[in-house]
Amino acid sequence: MIRTATPADVPVIHALILELAAYEKAPHEARATPEQLHEALFGERPAAYAHIAEDDATGEAVGFALWFLNFSTWRGVHGIHLEDLFVRPTARGAGHGKALLRELARICVTRGYQRLEWSVLNWNTPAMEFYASLGARPQDEWTVYRLTDESLERLGSNA
Numbered sequence: 001m002i003r004t005a006t007p008a009d010v011p012v013i014h015a016l017i018l019e020l021a022a023y024e025k026a027p028h029e030a031r032a033t034p035e036q037l038h039e040a041l042f043g044e045r046p047a048a049y050a051h052i053a054e055d056d057a058t059g060e061a062v063g064f065a066l067w068f069l070n071f072s073t074w075r076g077v078h079g080i081h082l083e084d085l086f087v088r089p090t091a092r093g094a095g096h097g098k099a100l101l102r103e104l105a106r107i108c109v110t111r112g113y114q115r116l117e118w119s120v121l122n123w124n125t126p127a128m129e130f131y132a133s134l135g136a137r138p139q140d141e142w143t144v145y146r147l148t149d150e151s152l153e154r155l156g157s158n159a
Helices: 007-023 034-042 096-111 125-133 149-157
Strands: 002-004 049-054 061-072 077-087 116-118
Touching (some): 002 096, 007 061
């Protein structure tokens, strides 16, 4: 059901990212190209990693997890930051999301990583309930900040 992505999966990963962006009501934000994804996942120095969830009966890709390593200065070890987890609505409830998270947790345990972290949109109650059922807890004391587009350019140009 879950496997490590290969270069041949880039088109389906790209398609799933576009579906995720539409689900999150921000299709205009998804600007990554298949070429960029290929370089990020399979280039000389990969910046991220991906796993594919497949339907057991058909072998069709029905979901993915895209992640990268982070580092905790407090714990002194790497962790995994889950950038995207998405299962097509038609495949939800069959265990694909849980299997993807289980695989990332297995990687953490095997490699000695001490954190598996991700963000959830505040309106995505079904996802929050699902994550809570697995024992994940929100980090309410933290607020995510982001610089993009003009703000990033302005700050970076005045350095």
